[in-house]
Amino acid sequence: MTPTPSPQHPSGDNRFKLLDRTITKHHNSGDSLIEVLHAAQGIFGYLENDLLIYVARALKLPLSRVYGVATFYHFFNLKPSGEHTFVLCMGTACYVKGASAIQKALETHCKCKFGETTADNKVSLVQARCVGSCGLAPVAVVDGQVAGKLTADSAITRIKQWQEKSEEVPA
Amino acid sequence: MAGEVRGGARMTVEELHEMAEKEKARQDLFKNRILYCAAAGCVSCGSLATRDAIKKALKEKGLDKEVEVLGTGCMGLCGEGPLVKVQSDDSVYERVDEETGRRIVEEHLCNNKKVEDHLIDNTIPFFASQHKVVLENCGKINAESIEEYICAGGYKALAKAVTEMQPPDVIEEIRKSGLRGRGGAGYPTGLKWGIVRKAKGDQKYVVCNADEGDPGAFMDRSVLEGDPHRILEGMAIAGYAVGASQGYIYVRAEYPLAIDRLKLAIKHAERVGLLGNRILESQFNFRIDLRIGAGAFVCGEETALLRSIEGKRGRPRPRPPYPSEAGLWGMPTLINNVETYANIAPVINRGSAWFSSIGTPKSSGTKVFALAGKIKNTGLIEVPMGIPLRTIIFDIGGGTPDGTEFKAAQTGGPSGGCIPKEHLDLPVDYESLATVGSIMGSGGMIVMDSTSKMVDVAKYFMDFCVDESCGKCIPCRVGTVHIYKLLDKISKGEGTKQDLALLEELCVMVRETSLCGLGQSAPNPVISTLRFFREEYTSLLIEEEGFVSSNDGHDTQKKS
Numbered sequence: 155m156t157p158t159p160s161p162q163h164p165s166g167d168n169r170f171k172l173l174d175r176t177i178t179k180h181h182n183s184g185d186s187l188i189e190v191l192h193a194a195q196g197i198f199g200y201l202e203n204d205l206l207i208y209v210a211r212a213l214k215l216p217l218s219r220v221y222g223v224a225t226f227y228h229f230f231n232l233k234p235s236g237e238h239t240f241v242l243c244m245g246t247a248c249y250v251k252g253a254s255a256i257q258k259a260l261e262t263h264c265k266c267k268f269g270e271t272t273a274d275n276k277v278s279l280v281q282a283r284c285v286g287s288c289g290l291a292p293v294a295v296v297d298g299q300v301a302g303k304l305t306a307d308s309a310i311t312r313i314k315q316w317q318e319k320s321e322e323v324p325a
Numbered sequence: 326m327a328g329e330v331r332g333g334a335r336m337t338v339e340e341l342h343e344m345a346e347k348e349k350a351r352q353d354l355f356k357n358r359i360l361y362c363a364a365a366g367c368v369s370c371g372s373l374a375t376r377d378a379i380k381k382a383l384k385e386k387g388l389d390k391e392v393e394v395l396g397t398g399c400m401g402l403c404g405e406g407p408l409v410k411v412q413s414d415d416s417v418y419e420r421v422d423e424e425t426g427r428r429i430v431e432e433h434l435c436n437n438k439k440v441e442d443h444l445i446d447n448t449i450p451f452f453a454s455q456h457k458v459v460l461e462n463c464g465k466i467n468a469e470s471i472e473e474y475i476c477a478g479g480y481k482a483l484a485k486a487v488t489e490m491q492p493p494d495v496i497e498e499i500r501k502s503g504l505r506g507r508g509g510a511g512y513p514t515g516l517k518w519g520i521v522r523k524a525k526g527d528q529k530y531v532v533c534n535a536d537e538g539d540p541g542a543f544m545d546r547s548v549l550e551g552d553p554h555r556i557l558e559g560m561a562i563a564g565y566a567v568g569a570s571q572g573y574i575y576v577r578a579e580y581p582l583a584i585d586r587l588k589l590a591i592k593h594a595e596r597v598g599l600l601g602n603r604i605l606e607s608q609f610n611f612r613i614d615l616r617i618g619a620g621a622f623v624c625g626e627e628t629a630l631l632r633s634i635e636g637k638r639g640r641p642r643p644r645p646p647y648p649s650e651a652g653l654w655g656m657p658t659l660i661n662n663v664e665t666y667a668n669i670a671p672v673i674n675r676g677s678a679w680f681s682s683i684g685t686p687k688s689s690g691t692k693v694f695a696l697a698g699k700i701k702n703t704g705l706i707e708v709p710m711g712i713p714l715r716t717i718i719f720d721i722g723g724g725t726p727d728g729t730e731f732k733a734a735q736t737g738g739p740s741g742g743c744i745p746k747e748h749l750d751l752p753v754d755y756e757s758l759a760t761v762g763s764i765m766g767s768g769g770m771i772v773m774d775s776t777s778k779m780v781d782v783a784k785y786f787m788d789f790c791v792d793e794s795c796g797k798c799i800p801c802r803v804g805t806v807h808i809y810k811l812l813d814k815i816s817k818g819e820g821t822k823q824d825l826a827l828l829e830e831l832c833v834m835v836r837e838t839s840l841c842g843l844g845q846s847a848p849n850p851v852i853s854t855l856r857f858f859r860e861e862y863t864s865l866l867i868e869e870e871g872f873v874s875s876n877d878g879h880d881t882q883k884k885s
Binding site for chain 1: 703
C-alpha cells in the first residue's frame with residue numbers, strides 16, 4: 155500500500171500533524187481505523203464531527219463507517235468531558251460491595267446522571283464495566299488514578315474538593 | 326498488516342543461555358533483593374511511593390549497592406496491598422506504606438528482625454493451597470526486563486520447539502497434555518491448533534484474546550502485567566506449530582499498564598531477535614502487533630474480535646466457517662486466550678505427562694481465579710482443576726467477612742451462573758460447573774453473602790447485557806431488554822405469576838435463538854438464580870387475576 159499525503163487541515167491546527175503521523179504509520183489503511191481513532195481521541199480529547207470527517211478522508215473510508223465505529227465502542231467520546239472525570243466501576247465485585255449506593259449518592263450530589271457532566275462543567279460522571287482492580291472494590295478511577303475501597307462519603311469528598319477549590323488541589 | 330520490517334538482531338540458542346547466565350551473575354552481585362508489587366492493584370494503593378521510601382532508606386543506610394529494589398507482577402493478595410517481599414527469606418509484607426517500607430529496611434535488613442505487624446504468614450492456606458504454573462513468575466521477576474524472564478527459564482520452550490521439534494510434534498505434545506481453552510468454553514487447544522495447521526491459506530494468523538471483558542475478572546490483566554514475555558513465547562510457539570508468521574494481541578484499552586508492558590516486551594524481544602526473522606537460527610519468522618480494544622464486551626467473542634482487529638465494528642457473524650478456517654482477512658486464524666498461551670511454555674518445557682498429572686483427567690492443569698466480592702482474602706489465585714469450591718472459598722479465600730453467611734459464588738460473569746452453598750463440595754472443573762448451570766468462564770469468582778438479593782443480581786447482569794448487546798440479532802437486542810423490564814418489575818414487587826412464566830419463556834427463547842455467545846449465555850444468570858433461589862422471586866410476586874401486560878409502557882433501557 156502506498157502512503158498518500160494527508161489532506162491539509164485548513165485551520166492550521168498543529169495537532170493534526172501529530173494525528174497524521176499515526177495515519178502515515180499505518181499506511182492510510184482503513185484497517186487501522188480504531189488505532190487512528192484512539193490516537194485522535196488521545197490528541198484532541200474527544201472526537202468531534204470535523205475530526206471524524208478528517209479521519210474518514212485520510213483513510214479513504216465512508217464517513218458512515220467511521221461514525222459507526224466511533225459510536226459502537228464505549229471508549230470513544232463524541233462530546234467533550236468536564237474538567238475532571240470520575241469513573242465509577244460498576245463491575246460485579248464493586249456492585250456486590252455497594253457501588254450502586256455510591257452511584258446514587260453522587261448523582262444526587264452532582265445533580266446529574268452518570269454519563270453526563272455537571273452544569274458548571276467541572277465534573278463528568280462516567281460508569282466503567284470493570285477496571286480490573288476488584289481486590290479494592292468499590293473502585294473508581296479519579297482523573298486517571300485508581301481509588302479503592304470507596305464509600306459514598308469519600309467519593310463525595312473527592313468531588314467536593316474539585317468543586318470548591320479546583321485550583322489548589324491538583325488531582 | 327505485517328508490513329514493516331523490524332528487528333534485525335539474530336540470536337542463537339547459545340546466546341540465549343549466555344544471556345540467562347549473565348543475568349544470574351548480575352543478580353548474584355546483590356546480597357538481597359526487595360520486590361514490590363507493581364501490578365495495577367498495588368500501584369493504586371501507593372506501591373510506587375513505598376518503593377521510593379525503601380530506596381531512600383537503603384541509600385541512607387548505605388545499602389543501595391547491595392540490595393536491588395524491583396517491581397514485579399501481581400503477588401496475589403490484592404486486597405491487602407501494597408505488598409513487598411524480601412527475597413532472601415521469602416518474607417511477604419502487607420499494607421506497606423512509606424513508613425513500613427522504611428521499617429523493613431531498618432529492622433529486617435539491618436537488624437534481621439522482621440516487621441511482625443505487617444508480615445504475612447506464608448503457611449496460611451491462601452498460599453499453601455495454591456499451585457502456580459501460569460503465575461509462577463508473577464511476583465518474582467521484573468516484568469519489564471527480558472533478561473530476568475530469560476534467567477527464569479524464559480524462551481527455553483521456544484528454543485526447544487524451533488530447534489528440536491517439528492510443528493506436528495508441538496501440536497501432539499499440546500494435545501496429549503489435555504490443555505483446554507482457558508477463555509471459558511474449554512475447547513481442546515491441541516485440536517484447535519491441528520485444525521489451523523491443516524487449513525489452507527497463504528498467510529495464517531495467531532491471535533491472543535486479551536479483551537478481558539467479564540466484570541470481576543482480572544486474571545489476564547495480572548499475567549499481562551506480571552509476565553508479558555510468557556504470552557509472547559506462547560504465541561510464538563503457536564505460530565511455529567500452525568505455520569503463522571504474524572500474531573496480534575487484542576488487549577483492552579482499560580488496561581493501560583498491560584499495554585505499556587506488552588509494548589516494551591515486544592520491543593525487547595525484537596531487539597534480541599526472539600521475535601522477527603529466522604528466530605534462533607531456524608527458518609521460522611514471527612512478529613507480534615498489539616491491537617487496542619475500545620470498550621465493547623462483545624469483542625470477547627472471537628468473530629467480533631477479528632472484525633475489531635480489522636478496524637470495524639465488533640459484530641459477530643454466524644459460524645461456521647470458524648476462524649480456524651476463515652478468520653482475519655479470510656485467512657486461517659488461531660485464537661486463544663491469554664491464560665491458554667501462558668500454559669504453552671511449561672507444557673513444552675516439562676512435557677505433556679507432567680501437565681496432565683495436575684488437575685483431573687478431563688480438565689488438566691491449573692486455573693487462575695480472580696477472587697473478589699464478600700470474601701476476606703481478595704486477590705489472584707491459581708489452583709489445580711478439580712479442587713472443591715469449598716477449599717477456594719473457605720480455605721484460600723478465608724470465608725466471608727465476619728457476621729455474614731456465604732450465599733453463592735458467581736462464576737463466568739454475565740455468561741455464567743451462581744453456585745449456591747449446597748454445591749460447595751463441587752469440584753471446580755469444566756464439566757462439574759456445567760452440571761449446576763454455571764461455566765468455568767475466564768476465571769472471575771465473585772462471592773456473595775446474605776446481603777445480596779438474587780433478583781437484583783440477575784437484574785444487574787441483564788442490565789450489562791442490554792448495554793453490551795451489539796444489536797445485530799433480534800433475540801439478543803430485544804430479548805435482553807424485555808428480560809430486564811420483567812426483572813425490574815418483579816424486583817419492585819409489581820410482578821405477577823404470569824410475568825415470571827413469561828420471563829422463563831423468554832430466557833429459553835433468547836438462549837436458543839441468539840446469534841453469538843453473548844446472547845446465548847445472557848439469560849444464564851437469570852436461569853441460574855431461578856434454579857437455586859426461586860423463592861426470592863416468588864416472594865416478590867403479587868397476586869393478580871386477569872389480563873396482565875408484560876410491557877408497562879416505560880422504557881427502562883439504560884444507555885451509559
